[in-house]
Amino acid sequence: MFHIYCPHCAEYREEEEFHAAGQAHIPRPLDPEACSDKEWGEYMFFRKNPRGIHHELWVHAAGCRKFFNMTRNTQTYEIKEVYKIGEQPSVVAE
Amino acid sequence: MTQQNRLQSGGRIDRSKPLTFTYNGKQFSGFQGDTLASAMLANGIDVVGRSFKYSRPRGIVACGAEEPNAVLQLGATEATQVPNVRATQQELFNGLVSASTNGWPSVDNDVMGLMGKVGGSMMPPGFYYKTFMFPQSLWDTYESMIRKAAGLGRSPLESDPDTYDNVNQHCDVMIVGAGPAGLAAALTAARGGARVIIADEQNEFGGSLLNTKETLDGKPAAEWVNAVVAELATFEDVMMLPRSTVNGYHDHNFVTIHERCTDHLADIAPVNQARQKLHRVRAKWVVLATGAHERPLVFSNNDVPGCMVSNAVSTYINRYGVVPGNELVLMTTNDYGYQAALDWDDAGRKVVAIVDTRASGCGARAEEARKRGLNIITGSAVIEVQGSKRVSGVSVAAISADGGKVIGSVTKLKTDTVASSGGWSPVIHLSSHTGSRPTWDDKIVGFVPGPTVQKQLTAGGINGQYDTAVALKQGFDAGQKALTETGLSAAEVVLPKAETLKSDTPMTLFHIPHIKPTSAAPKQFVDYQTDVTAAGIEVACREGYESIEHVKRYTAMGFGTDQGKLGNINGMAVAAKALNKTIPETGTTIFRPNYTPISFGAIAGRNCGSLFDPERYSAMHKWHVEHGAKFEDVGQWKRPWYFPQGNETMQESLDRECLAVRDSVGILDASTLGKIDVQGKDAREFLGRVYSNAWAKLAVGKCRYGLMCGEDGMVFDDGVSACLGDNHFVMTTTTGGAARVLEWLEIYHQTEWPELEVYFNTVTDHWSTLTISGPNSRKLLSELTDYDLSNDNFKFMDWKQMKVAGVPARVFRISFTGELSFEINVQANYGTHVWEKLFEAGKKYNLTPYGTETMHILRAEKGFIIAGQDTDGSVHPYDLGMGWCVSNQKPFSYIGKRGMNREDCVRPNRKQLVGLKTKDPKAVIPEGAQAVLDPKAPIPMPMEGHVTSSYWSANLGHSIAMGFIKGGLDKMGETVFYPLADGTVIEAEICSPIFLDPKGERQNV
């Protein structure tokens, strides 16, 4: 079970308070009507499944209800960093 | 009652406290301080079970968690049955009732004996693999036989009378194991001021020091243990947990401990005490001081009762004052193994021979044995055991220097006990729980913990360091390191002086050769619990399995409840030899939580019974109960389903409720609908983006129904939102969808449109919602309010603030039944008051309470959908015939717009929601029934759609249904068929789903 630092609450809390909400940094296209079916399908359905460094969206569901990003190693389960929405990760896959 | 194997003195048992216990219905005696296993051995009980596949008699071989055979069923009553208890870990208490689990009908005289022998040939290696991979018929043949013969106990048939707890803990240093290394670490960390938890699976701290005659500072080791335990007890921030197995080491230094609080006291826990606790520990640092398990050697008939690991022999003698036999033959590859023979000799019983597989043994223990004149046979091995229910003798022969083959003639020796030592395997289980792969260490001939990302330290036997002095030093170092790493300062500890015995090089040997090849030799067991033999592993290798992970799955090695603690390394060695590889080349051994089996009770803690899942009640719940409501679970909510009167059947109740609403007035408790308060200057814009329809022009005081879609264009929720002010709306959601919708709004606001000023808050529990519906609902409401309810003043789809029954209310004139309806929302604590006032005034209108089922029927008469019943995530608004609820004029591309315009969403012949009128008006099509065009078509028939809602309508006098039909909106009047499982076919005509009042006049009066 993860021990997660919520960047909004500025505290470590147990994983039970959080939900994972999928891959981070998938912005909704600004002009959906301009997207081809293929582009829209990729936005909706295509997600990475890396072994190693991954950027994920999490929500402090049973806490402050705020979303934030997490850089996590999917192999070792190490959490490398958490950062707020709109910010960029400092740890990236090589 | 003789305890013929009990010594007159010695051990850590209390001879002044005799205890009685039963095993397989017979009564025996033991002493306080015994384990069930030591008491059984004291009484000369040889057979504790029958083996799983071959039905061979099995005895106790070990003295702790690694025991594969003595897995018993405990419990004096049906309710207190506990399966899967290792007798070696169960403390004896007075009145303990135990039974063997895998002998049927009894371990001594089993009718399975014959079948077992047959089973051996019927169940070759790879049996499970082949059984599951190949035709079903094979499984059917063997299943009943396996089920009967196998199994390590059974579940109780009655509820567990005990309570269990889950406890959350936090600490600086979590120390696993209270042997010399763990105690040294704990003492160091405690003196340095750390918050410490130290847990050990045994009833008292000391680990290996409890089992030996070792000294520390020239005094019995137990004295040092007592002093350390006494000092640890003086620290406020040190928690000592005996009888506590650290069962799992999880991510981010999360450790689970299974504490058996009262299992040693009685069959059932004393009043007001939890029987077991599951500690959930988040530790800054974890010190693993878990020690090592001795490996038995693999030789023919090494499973005959009386064969034990040598360290267990020493432990039973030294700790429990029990000598598990009269005569001992010891086989060892190392100097430590000699200890069992010395202890046996000290106990005054006969050491027949010490068989050392090495050319010579010249360590300190070997020298001592020589000095005592014990019979030492070097360069030899016990190649075979004689006996069936107890060892009667052994065959000894000289073996080659590499241990590969027998080179001398065979000598037979008479004995009743055979101890063997093949060296030690570090207990690395916990370190591999988090995914760290163990590393092979040639020097210690075993796996040690591999690299890890956890904040983990190791000390002592787990590192392959079996010398007490080294273990103490490593424990001290781990304690210091943990102190430094947690920002505390180093502590001063003077370690006691341990004796260091000279030992010589052990021989790397696992599998003892026989004069016959392995395939023809009497069975040489590797894994006792799953009955895997050396020959079986060789077969697996011959059939092409090269990785140990595959060999394990093929043979089932390590798949028992002991996870192969004794057998895995031996099995890898046998496979390596067969494959001509090194042990690490065949792979590594991976262990998973839990280290030893844990009861469901401890996992569940208090989260059972009424605390298993919260139940949510509306404010009027008590009234519903008092008025005989039958309830339905909707998410966690208990909602009235219907309100039966007298001896009514359910259908009679529904008919009455439905007619009452359309004839006069009914009332529904709609409080459970999700309510989300939406505020902010951009609230209106936000609603426009998340609903498919338009919100820009909704005036204050008005309500509007909306459909919520995903980005794929598919409907997932719906509900009415009311405009309370220019910057203020209240949104309703389905009862089950409330939490999901709130998170949906938040994720779009926080991650996509943070520039919008809007705030969401759940207010579901703040309001009671009382819906009165029917032609007399206005008359009824007017009796409780002075407000002008006329159709001119209070129009359909308006909401008004007024006082109802003297309390402030938001009344929404919206309708889910198609009747004139008012949804009265009051503060939840006024709910029952208003509800009761409505009933006082409603008597003359025959005000009838109705539940969710009548609500479903009434809305279906009107063709209104229920999100989640008539939608399944694959239908968009047009599929539902609800294009009127989609606005393509909105400037912002709302969620769902792009999705519902994908190629697949606009193709012809999509499944569309239609009404279905059965040819036989009395026939009600089962929900889920599949539509076909030709009921005589060959199977599988082409399916055209399915029924989503279907009811008997008392108002209409015929059945009604809604369902999906391919291209259904263009097929009005056509016929479809619903073939049912019982062979009958229901014929129906496709029609509009609006069965009643298609013009909507009834709600507009």
Ligand SMILES: [Zn+2]
């Ligand atoms: Zn938070």
